[in-house]
Amino acid sequence: MDEDTTFNILDPFSSIDLGIADSAGGIKQWAIANRDLIQPIKAVFNDIVTAIDGALNAVPPLVMLALITLIAWQAAGRRTAILVGLCLFALGLLDPNAWSLAMTTLAIVISAVTACFVIGLPLGILAAKSDGFERLLRPVLDLMQTIPAFVYLVPVVMLVGIGNVSGVIVTIVFALPPLIRLTSLGIRGVNPSVVEAARAFGASPRQILLKVELPLATPTILAGVNQTIMLSLSMVVIASMISVKGLGNEVLRAMGRLDAGKAIVGGLGIVILAVVLDRISQGMGQSGRERGQRHWWQSGPVGLAWRLTRARNETTPPVSAAPRTEVQSN
Amino acid sequence: MIHKSDDPVIRCDGVWKIFGARASEALDAVRSKGLSKEEIRDRYDCVVGVCDASFDVGRGEIFCIMGLSGSGKSTLIRHINRLIEPTAGSIYIEGQDVNALSARELRRTRAEKIGMVFQNMALMPHRTVLENVAFSQEVRGHDVRERTQTALRAIRAVELNGWEDKYPDELSGGMQQRVGLARAIAADPAILLMDEPFSALDPLIRRQLQDKFMSLSAEMKKTTLFITHDLDEAIRIGDRIAIMKDGVLVQIGTPEDIVTNPADDYVADFVAGISKLDLISAGKIMEPIDAYTRRDGPIDFDAWPEAHPNQSLDQLVDLSIATQHPIVVKLDGRPLGVVTKNALLRGIKGDTAPAASAA
Ligand SMILES: Nc1ncnc2c1ncn2[C@@H]1O[C@H](COP(=O)(O)OP(=O)(O)OP(=O)(O)O)[C@@H](O)[C@H]1O
Ligand SMILES: [Mg+2]
Numbered sequence: 203m204d205e206d207t208t209f210n211i212l213d214p215f216s217s218i219d220l221g222i223a224d225s226a227g228g229i230k231q232w233a234i235a236n237r238d239l240i241q242p243i244k245a246v247f248n249d250i251v252t253a254i255d256g257a258l259n260a261v262p263p264l265v266m267l268a269l270i271t272l273i274a275w276q277a278a279g280r281r282t283a284i285l286v287g288l289c290l291f292a293l294g295l296l297d298p299n300a301w302s303l304a305m306t307t308l309a310i311v312i313s314a315v316t317a318c319f320v321i322g323l324p325l326g327i328l329a330a331k332s333d334g335f336e337r338l339l340r341p342v343l344d345l346m347q348t349i350p351a352f353v354y355l356v357p358v359v360m361l362v363g364i365g366n367v368s369g370v371i372v373t374i375v376f377a378l379p380p381l382i383r384l385t386s387l388g389i390r391g392v393n394p395s396v397v398e399a400a401r402a403f404g405a406s407p408r409q410i411l412l413k414v415e416l417p418l419a420t421p422t423i424l425a426g427v428n429q430t431i432m433l434s435l436s437m438v439v440i441a442s443m444i445s446v447k448g449l450g451n452e453v454l455r456a457m458g459r460l461d462a463g464k465a466i467v468g469g470l471g472i473v474i475l476a477v478v479l480d481r482i483s484q485g486m487g488q489s490g491r492e493r494g495q496r497h498w499w500q501s502g503p504v505g506l507a508w509r510l511t512r513a514r515n516e517t518t519p520p521v522s523a524a525p526r527t528e529v530q531s532n
Numbered sequence: 533m534i535h536k537s538d539d540p541v542i543r544c545d546g547v548w549k550i551f552g553a554r555a556s557e558a559l560d561a562v563r564s565k566g567l568s569k570e571e572i573r574d575r576y577d578c579v580v581g582v583c584d585a586s587f588d589v590g591r592g593e594i595f596c597i598m599g600l601s602g603s604g605k606s607t608l609i610r611h612i613n614r615l616i617e618p619t620a621g622s623i624y625i626e627g628q629d630v631n632a633l634s635a636r637e638l639r640r641t642r643a644e645k646i647g648m649v650f651q652n653m654a655l656m657p658h659r660t661v662l663e664n665v666a667f668s669q670e671v672r673g674h675d676v677r678e679r680t681q682t683a684l685r686a687i688r689a690v691e692l693n694g695w696e697d698k699y700p701d702e703l704s705g706g707m708q709q710r711v712g713l714a715r716a717i718a719a720d721p722a723i724l725l726m727d728e729p730f731s732a733l734d735p736l737i738r739r740q741l742q743d744k745f746m747s748l749s750a751e752m753k754k755t756t757l758f759i760t761h762d763l764d765e766a767i768r769i770g771d772r773i774a775i776m777k778d779g780v781l782v783q784i785g786t787p788e789d790i791v792t793n794p795a796d797d798y799v800a801d802f803v804a805g806i807s808k809l810d811l812i813s814a815g816k817i818m819e820p821i822d823a824y825t826r827r828d829g830p831i832d833f834d835a836w837p838e839a840h841p842n843q844s845l846d847q848l849v850d851l852s853i854a855t856q857h858p859i860v861v862k863l864d865g866r867p868l869g870v871v872t873k874n875a876l877l878r879g880i881k882g883d884t885a886p887a888a889s890a891a
Contacts, residue, residue: 399654402613403668403715404643406635413671417658 233360244367247313251366255309263294263301270478276502278485286478293474297467300449304471307438307448310366311479314373314434319427322378326385326423327411336386343379351376351440359444369446373437380429388422389415424487431483435476449475539627540588541723541755542595542612547585547621549607549779552578555619569778581607583779585621592753594746596766598802599776605759606651608776609725612757613646614638625723643668647716649729651759653708655700661687661711662696668719686718687711689748690741705732710741717748724749724756730765742769763806767791775799787811791882808882814848815841817879818861818869833860833867841868845879852876 209217258266267290275283294301329336355372362368392415400414416423438450452468455461499508550558550572558576561567562583569580581604589595597605610616611623614630623630625641633641647668655664663670665686669679687696690710700708709732716724729745730738746769749756760766766773767787774784775798783795791811794800818841825831837851837859848871851859858872871879 393654395650395652395654396656398615399648399650399656400667400671402615402642402646402648402650403671403719404639404641405667405671406639409671413667414656418656 229357230360233357237361237363240362244362244365247367247370248365251309251313251370254312255306255366258305258309259302266305267291267294270482272503274478274482274485276498276504277482278488279502282481282485286481289474289478293471296471296474300467300471303447303449303452303468304475307435307450307472307475310369310373310438310441310446310448311431311434311475313366314370314377314437315427315431317370317374318378318381318430318434321374322381322426322430323385323423326382326426327389329382329386330389330415339382343382346375347379351437355440355444364445366446368444369441372441372444373434376437377430377433380433381423381426384426384429385419385423388419388426391422392418421487424483428480428483428487431479432476435472435479438472539591540624541591541593541626542589542757543624543627544585544587544608544611545622545624547582547608547611547623548619549581549604549611549616550578550619551581552576554578559619580604580779582611582618585779585781587774587781587784589755589757591755592750593771594749594756594758594769596758596760596770596773597776598760598763598766598773600761603776604779605761605776606727607779609727609757609759612723612725613642613648639671643672644719645721646723646725647719647721648725649709649712649716649727651727651731653700653712653732655708655711655715657700660697660699661692661703661714664700664711665696665714665718667715672719682720683714683718686714689717690714690744706734706737709733713741713745717752717754720752722755724754724758726756726758728759728761731760731762738765745769763802767806767811775802788813788816792816803882806882808880809846809849810844812845812879812882813841814839814843814845814859814861814871815868817845817875818871819875820869821860821867824870833857836860838862839871845876848876849880 261269267287270290271283271287274286293304325339329339351372354375358368358371362371396418397410397414400410405413438446438448439453440450442448442450442454449468449471452471453465456464456468499505548559548562550562552558554576555578558567558572558578558580561576562572562580567575569583572578572580583604585608587595597608599605607616611618612625612630614623614633617631625645628641630638630641656667659667662680662683666679666683669682674682684693684696687693690713692707692710692714695703695707700711703711709729713726713729716726730741733741742765748754758766758769770787772784772786773790774781775790775795776782777798783790783799785793788811790799791803791806791808794803835855836857837855839848839851839859839861841861841863848859852871852873858870859876860867861869861871
């Protein structure tokens with residue numbers, strides 16, 4: 203019975219070795235062996251990220267600043283636009299290189315969030331429609347959110363290699379879950395009697411999704427997008443370990459050299475970018491009607507242009523002119 | 533397919549609906565052992581929603597379903613357009629078994645033949661009044677111009693013109709119900725399913741809308757299933773009324789039937805407070821002329837007021853006030869019976885037993 207003297211019934215674990223770490227090491231081998239398959243796909247995505255980066259950096263900083271401020275105005279109103287404008291101004295003043303680094307980081311975030319949206323929205327819809335799929339997905343999402351990034355950093359690098367694409371992949375793993383969760387939550391939260399009414403008037407499942415469920419779930423889904431953006435930004439430093447450029451890289455390098463000043467510049471840059479993106483995406487989550495407008499194109503810079511062209515043309519107002527525009531045209 | 537014109541437009545045949553995971557077991561138990569709703573709930577953890585409902589609704593008829601809260605009215609009406617499927621039984625619309633329709637045919641039937649008003653209105657909060665009303669046309673793929681026109685017509689019919697670009701949450705509860713009504717009639721369906729459509733309205737508007745609805749439905753010959761728990765409303769607009777209790781249709785009949793011959797105590801309780809003045813006719817409460825003369829001897833009714841057998845109690849009261857004599861009921865100048873003041877008073881109380889037996 204007790205041949206194995208090292209076996210202790212109260213501590214069985216120290217003497218049992220299932221070799222999980224070794225077999226997981228096999229994944230690494232497999233990844234290296236299959237690199238050639240991945241490389242062409244990687245090249246395409248790398249080009250996309252680089253193109254976005256190039257485009258953002260090609261625009262003169264002040265023009266870009268004005269553009270983002272206008273977007274903020276449209277999405278979230280005048281007050282937010284002022285805040286966003288000031289933040290961006292401060293970002294530019296941080297350091298001569300800060301603006302360009304921020305644009306590179308922004309390019310990574312835009313790529314990651316777009317990919318999250320493309321992957322997350324359909325998965326969220328499926329999860330909302332099928333309890334089984336939701337049950338299946340939930341532990342996976344938990345895993346994605348809690349597993350330390352360093353654990354999957356290595357296999358991803360083995361498989362894809364260092365660079366922007368790996369950075370985006372690593373970011374997606376971490377930033378995707380809230381979007382899926384909130385999409386599912388939003389669709390499940392749609393008033394069932396409204397869905398029933400749509401059914402009673404002959405809508406197909408597809409029409410119900412597009413005309414009823416998604417529009418009504420939009421605020422929740424946009425809250426998910428907001429979360430995804432924030433989480434993407436929080437991955438910026440870790441992603442820079444696998445040679446992703448941008449503000450994160452600044453922080454990483456400063457850390458290596460114990461250069462507190464540079465670390466602060468990079469860190470502040472990330473924070474400012476976070477504030478800007480957060481305000482803009484939160485603004486989109488609120489409907490214009492909450493802010494007292496009937497249609498999104500009646501507010502912000504677009505609304506201004508719309509009213510100007512109307513005043514110029516002196517056209518007769520449509521039957522349902524909103525009170526706001528009537529005041530304007532008098 | 534040839535339909536006789538008197539074919540029922542809606543026909544329910546032994547419809548059962550039991551909610552719960554063990555519905556079919558529970559159904560067998562109810563059928564074989566006749567368990568009550570409570571026993572089913574305790575033993576099978578199932579809720580009996582509808583219990584063997586059968587009825588026909590003819591073309592142009594307004595069929596009211598009445599019952600207390602939880603009696604299964606909404607559940608029953610949802611079967612007609614197959615929002616829920618019956619546990620047993622079948623439903624026919626214009627002779628077509630609804631549960632045999634393919635998904636595509638079902639959607640077409642829902643969009644083109646059936647308009648529905650929901651108890652909780654269920655307007656789409658992200659769409660304007662116009663977009664809500666045009667919804668069924670939109671899902672059928674009609675172009676914007678056409679569906680805007682039909683929707684505007686429906687909005688005008690419920691007198692909401694000027695509000696078409698507002699959102700539902702900018703409207704009062706009663707206005708929202710009218711939007712619901714407009715949405716139901718917009719596609720000009722042959723069948724209307726109305727689940728307590730006027731319950732959120734004040735009495736004045738409710739009466740106006742009832743009148744509006746009755747004229748609309750008479751004019752367009754809409755077949756209507758109308759749920760209400762207001763008996764006055766049911767009597768005002770219903771051609772026939774069904775009384776529902778715990779999922780069972782306990783009585784189906786004309787308003788007069790229901791009020792004068794309640795099938796059981798439940799129905800009797802329901803109709804106890806109702807005014808019979810407009811419902812009961814002279815023919816129902818008169819004592820036949822033979823019985824009367826046999827008892828009181830030959831009489832001379834020259835001085836008596838005369839009434840037609842179809843005249844309501846309300847009118848008889850007016851006649852009776854002017855004189856001390858009983859009223860003689862005549863058809864084509866021939867005396868049929870006599871309504872004494874006692875019989876009239878009993879009739880107002882809802883007691884239509886022939887006066888002779890009471891005397
Ligand atoms: N989806 C469901 N699942 C389980 N039970 C249900 C469901 N829908 C209805 N029921 C049950 O069916 C019964 C009838 O409900 P229903 O909504 O038809 O009542 P109702 O007559 O319309 O009442 P009210 O006048 O309050 O609207 C109730 O006991 C209810 O609990
Ligand atoms: Mg109901």
